[in-house]
Amino acid sequence: MKPNIIISESARPIWQIPIAALFFTIATVILILGLYNLTFTEKGLIVFLYELKSSILFIAPGIGFTLTKSIHIDITNSRFRPTFNVGPLKFGSWQTIKNYEYVSVFHQPTINGDYVFEVNLWYDQNKHFELYEENDYKEAFLIGYELSEQLHIDLLDATVPNNFQWVNKDEWKSKIASETIE
Structure with a gap:
């Protein structure tokens, strides 16, 4: 880990x-x-x-x-730090997470009618933190999967409205190994 x-x-x-x-x-x-x-x-x-x-x-x-955005997650000390980077300058502060619950991937409509996929980390029963936005479903899911593996928590596929499903991570491991991710 x-x-x-x-x-x-x-x-x-x-x-x-x-x-x-x-x-x-x-x-x-x-x-x-x-x-x-x-x-x-x-x-x-x-x-x-x-x-x-x-x-x-x-x-x-x-x-x-x-300007770029990054999230630093310190698993050992159960904390995270969102940072905004302007060149070499970084702005952000550490926040403590007490209980990791799960990682979710869902799509969010944008102003022009397209969708962006968001990866959220849910903790302390009903709190969440937006970790990542990506236009590509596969890339967003791989990030959500990797994070859920590192934290040993579940992954929720919330990309289909009103049809949220827990991801079978063993199945995803085999898809990643065989490079058959759709």
Whole structure:
């Protein structure tokens, strides 16, 4: 059994890095020029606040081009930490899970009419935590299966509305071994 599990969104496409760098560079230049021209008068502070606002407006899309989400699960200490990563910076705090119940995989409709598959970890009787979203059924199920195996808990297939079924994990083991997952 692995003591720690990390579930992470895939890395951003390489073409987004220069775009994010451009936005961060523009924001930094605006902020530096604002600080350089800062005068401690009422008009000077108002001008600086407008430049600060402009800088923030360039930082926002830069963050959008670099933001990824990951979940760290510490099985040994029964805790998890959702993190938001912006480049090398990680934001998130550890939360304790007392009783793992089961992992569920279900589909959630999106605004445009498509579906996204979500993997949730249910704990403490009725609490759950969204671990992962994926457009591909197979990928979402493999993540849910692997997590349920590591935690030694059941896996619920909730992809068909009003027809939830507990997954026979022995059957899935043989499907994975023979690579016949549909």
